[in-house]
Structure formats: structure tokens, C-alpha cells
Amino acid sequence: MTIYGVAILAACFLIGQLAGEALGHVLAIDANVGGVGFSMFLLIVVNQWLNKRNLMPKDSQLGISFWSNMYIPVIVAMSSIQNVSAALSGGAVAIAAGTFVTIIPLLMLPLISKLANKRKV
Amino acid sequence: MSLMNEILIKNGLVFAFLVTGLIMLGSWWLSEKVFRKKIPGSAIAIISGLLLAYVGGRVTGGLRGIADVPIFTGMGLLGGAMFRDFAIVSTAYGADMREIKSTGWVGVLSLVMGVVLSFVIGGVIALAFGYNHPKDITTIGAGACTFIVGPVTGAAVGASSDIIAISIAAGVVKSIFVTIITPIAARFIGLDNPQAAMIYGGLMGTTSGVAAGLAATDPKLVPYGALTATFYTGLGCLLCPSLLYLIVSYFF
Structure with missing residues (x-):
């Protein structure tokens, strides 16, 4: 049943969120540390485990793939609720900081990718 | 008109599905017919979203873009942290x-x-x-x-x-x-x-x-x-x- 897939996704999501909140709590910071990341790892592992045992029929998979197909629309809705006018009116400091802090790390990507490939070879 | 408003506000999330679907449709059309796929549809859709957010913020003076306009509050739910993270996690399904x-x-x-x-x-x-x-x-x-x-x-x-x-x-x-x-x-x-x-x-x-x-x-x-x-x-x-x-x- 499709709902099984959705339920598996929901379980992984909630456990991951809990782990992220708990880690934030342990580190004494008021933030969720890696909740989404933990959920993703969990989903990958659980999915592999179920697949090996043939416990993931096609209609259960549909419950997960539906949400991953909804991903871009959700992101579109997300962009429509950003505080864009505040970003533009936050003054020159905010705009300068936001711009430089995007461009400089972005240019670091080729360097670090190179480093990663060297290590592999 | 007020009856229409009432229905759209009461069914905010459903209306958000419709609005987002229309944005996607328009964006893919623009991408294919006007930009000849040089600009991906998803990029156009996301930028349209940001423009909507700007308009919403300007009109209402609120912090949550278009979601501060009453009939669009559903966008706040669909694009909020819960659905965003849920959908992001689901993409791990295809990850290696x-x-x-x-x-x-x-x-x-x-x-x-x-x-x-x-x-x-x-x-x-x-x-x-x-x-x-x-x-x-x-x-x-x-x-x-x-x-x-x-x-x-x-x-x-x-x-x-x-x-x-x-x-x-x-x-x-x-x-x-x-x-x-x-x-x-x-x-x-x-x-x-x-x-x-x-x-x-x-x-x-x-x-x-x-x-x-x-x-x-x-x-x-x-x-x-x-x-x-x-x-x-x-x-x-x-x-x-x-x-x-x-x-x-x-x-x-």
C-alpha cells in the first residue's frame, strides 16, 4: 500500500529530527544539528534493508517517490514565502555580506573537488 | 467574491497546490517556448516564487512573502519547514x-x-x-x-x-x-x-x-x-x- 511508503518516510523523518534536536541539546545550542541529514541516512539504510528482503513492493515505493517528485514544487512554494523585501532593504552591509559570502566559497568548489580526486587516486 | 475568498482561505493548502501547479505550468511553458530550454523550468519557477515573495512583502509589509496575503497562507504551509524537510528527505531515496x-x-x-x-x-x-x-x-x-x-x-x-x-x-x-x-x-x-x-x-x-x-x-x-x-x-x-x-x- 502506498501509505506504507509514506509512513516509512515519516518514521525516518521524525527519528532524524529527534536525533538532530537531541544533538543540538547535548551541544547546548538552540538549533537542530543535522536532523535532515540523519533522516536521509536512515531512509537510505532502511530502504536498502527492505529491498534486500523484497519488502518494498512497487506501490509502497510510490509513497516515497511521490514526495520526491513534489520536491521542486515545495521549493517553489518555499521561495514564495521568503522575506525578499527585507533582504533588499537590509541595507548595503547585508547585501554586500550576502553577495561576497556566496561568490568566494562558490569559487572554492573546484579547488576542494581537486583535492578530493587527488586523494582518491 | 467574498464567498470565493472564504473558500480559498478555508482550503489554504489545497489552493496552494493549485497555485504552485500553475506557477510550474507557466514556468515550463516559458522555458520551452520562449527560452528554448536555455533556462530550466525549475529555475524560472523558483525565481517566480521569489518575485511573488517580494510582491507579498511589499504589499503587506509582513515577513513571510506571499503567505502574508490571506488567500495565500497555504503557501506558507506547503513551503514551510515541515514540508520542505519532508520532501528533501524523500529525495535521499534515489541517493547512492x-x-x-x-x-x-x-x-x-x-x-x-x-x-x-x-x-x-x-x-x-x-x-x-x-x-x-x-x-x-x-x-x-x-x-x-x-x-x-x-x-x-x-x-x-x-x-x-x-x-x-x-x-x-x-x-x-x-x-x-x-x-x-x-x-x-x-x-x-x-x-x-x-x-x-x-x-x-x-x-x-x-x-x-x-x-x-x-x-x-x-x-x-x-x-x-x-x-x-x-x-x-x-x-x-x-x-x-x-x-x-x-x-x-x-x-x-
Whole structure:
């Protein structure tokens, strides 16, 4: 049943969120540390485990793939609720900081990718 | 008219599905017919979303873009943190564990570099604009990480509310700019494989910016970028008010 897939996704999501909140709590910071990341790892592992045992029929998979197909629309809705006018009116400091802090790390990507490939070879 | 409004408000989430569907339809049409697929449909859709957000913010003076207009409150639910994270997690379904393992340590390196580099850049810009109090430098530097790290750090070090507002704005500018620049820059910086996407997520850190930017570049890369980016805000909240603040205080 499709709902099984959705339920598996929901379980992984909630456990991951809990782990992220708990880690934030342990580190004494008021933030969720890696909740989404933990959920993703969990989903990958659980999915592999179920697949090996043939416990993931096609209609259960549909419950997960539906949400991953909804991903871009959700992101579109997300962009429509950003505080864009505040970003533009936050003054020159905010705009300068936001711009430089995007461009400089972005240019670091080729360097670090190179480093990663060297290590592999 | 008021009956229509009432129905749309009462069924906000359903109306948001319709609105988002129409944005997607229009964007794909524009991409195919007008831009001949030179600009991906998802990029047009995301930029349309940002434009809507700007209009909403301008009209209502609120903080949540179009969602502050009563009939569009459903957009706030569909695009809110819960659905966003749920959908991002679901993309891991197609991710390959081997790719993730092979990037492991570089992913961690890119995270630490991303946070420290963003903090330094933000701090230098704060200084350039004449903010030379350690609390102010730290808070604006933290805001340059993400718009969550900024206020968390500002509250921890006791910065004033106008500085915190600047730090949030810096983080929002970053997330929007990352969204727009990622599909444009991707070709030039080799952002076309899972490993690069993981490093990219760690360097940029803004989950919404990275996720939206990668979605507009190549949806297959989204889970890899999101995986590292999701640790960034936590790491920033950990380092900025503690170690990085101490270092700034030592120098200023």
C-alpha cells in the first residue's frame, strides 16, 4: 500500500529530527544539528534493508517517490514565502555580506573537488 | 467574491497546490517556448516564487512573502519547514550510498571551511562598514553563514536587535543569491556530480539556497547537496558564538 511508503518516510523523518534536536541539546545550542541529514541516512539504510528482503513492493515505493517528485514544487512554494523585501532593504552591509559570502566559497568548489580526486587516486 | 475568498482561505493548502501547479505550468511553458530550454523550468519557477515573495512583502509589509496575503497562507504551509524537510528527505531515496561514502571526509572539510570562511568574509565586511565591536562583527559574520546562525549567535553574545536584523538580512540575501547563481555558475565550477554537490552543500550551507539552486541545476544532485548543508547551520551555531567569538574578541 502506498501509505506504507509514506509512513516509512515519516518514521525516518521524525527519528532524524529527534536525533538532530537531541544533538543540538547535548551541544547546548538552540538549533537542530543535522536532523535532515540523519533522516536521509536512515531512509537510505532502511530502504536498502527492505529491498534486500523484497519488502518494498512497487506501490509502497510510490509513497516515497511521490514526495520526491513534489520536491521542486515545495521549493517553489518555499521561495514564495521568503522575506525578499527585507533582504533588499537590509541595507548595503547585508547585501554586500550576502553577495561576497556566496561568490568566494562558490569559487572554492573546484579547488576542494581537486583535492578530493587527488586523494582518491 | 467574498464567498470565493472564504473558500480559498478555508482550503489554504489545497489552493496552494493549485497555485504552485500553475506557477510550474507557466514556468515550463516559458522555458520551452520562449527560452528554448536555455533556462530550466525549475529555475524560472523558483525565481517566480521569489518575485511573488517580494510582491507579498511589499504589499503587506509582513515577513513571510506571499503567505502574508490571506488567500495565500497555504503557501506558507506547503513551503514551510515541515514540508520542505519532508520532501528533501524523500529525495535521499534515489541517493547512492557509495557516492556519499567516497566523499565523506571532504564533506566534513568543506563544512568546516564553509562556516569559517563565511564567518571571516561577513566579519571583514562588517569591519569595512565601520562595525568594530566584537559582538557586531561576530553577529554579522554569523549571519553570513545562514539566517539562523545569525540570530542564534546574536542572542548568545548579546548583540543589539538592529545588528541581529542585519545578520538575518545577510543570511537571506545569501540564500536567495545562492538560488539564482547556482544554475548559472554550475558549468564553470564543475558542479555536475554527486561529490561536487556534497562539497558545494558544505561550502554554501544555506539549505534552502543549496536545495533550490541544485533543483534548478540538476534535480539528481539535490539529495547530495542537502545532506551536507543540513549540518552547516548546526555547526555554525556551535562555532560562531563560542570559538569564533573568542577569536574575534581577542583581536578587537
